[in-house]
Amino acid sequence: MHMLLCICPTIPRYTLATRLILVMHHRELHKPTATGPLALEALVNSELRVHGHRDRPLDCSDLDTPDRRTLLLYPGEDASVLNRELLERDSRPVTLVVPDGTWGQAARMGRRLPGVGHAEMVRLPEGPPTSWGIRREHHPQGLATFEAIARAFGIIESPLVQAGLEELFRLMVERTLQARG
DSSP: OOGGGOOGGGOOOBOOSSEEEEEEETTTTTOTTOOHHHHHHHBSSEEEEEEOOSSSOOOOGGGOOTTSEEEEEOOSTTSEEOSHHHHHTOOSOEEEEEEESOHHHHHHHHHHOTTOTTSEEEEOOOOOOOOOOSSOOOSTTOOOHHHHHHHHHHHHTOHHHHHHHHHHHHHHHHHHHHHTO
C-alpha cells in the first residue's frame, strides 16, 4: 500500500489471554486480499502457522495442553455456536485456531489439520454480512478472516476488543479501495 494510505500507525495492540493461531496455506501468504495477517499485527498473543509444504508438514499437536482450551473456528452447521454459555463450561484460557481461506478451504483445512483432533469445533453466531467487498463471497455467512477473528474475540474477550478490531478493518477496507482507485 502507498505510504500515504498505510494503516500501520493505527494498528491497536491487544495483549489478551486468548491466543490466536492463524493457519494459512503457503499459496495464500502473499495475496493482497488475505486479511488474516493483519490480525497478527493487532493481537500480540498470536502466531501464524503455514501448511501445504510437502517438505515441512504442519503439526499442531503442541496446542493440546491441559492449561488451555483449544477452539477451532469452523464454518459448518455441525459445529457448536461460539457464545458465552459455551465459554462458561470451561474456564481455561482459549487458544483459537482460525483457518484462513475461502469458506470451502477453511472447511477442508479444519477437517484435515494434523494435531487439532482435541479441539472443539465452533462457529460464529449469525451476524451482519461481510463488509470486505474486495473478494466475492459465495456463502451468505462468509466473512473475511479478519472479520471472523474480530467477532470471535468480541465473544471470547470483550465487545471493546471487537469494536477496535472492526474499526481497524474498516480503515483497511477504505484504504485498500482508495489504493485501487
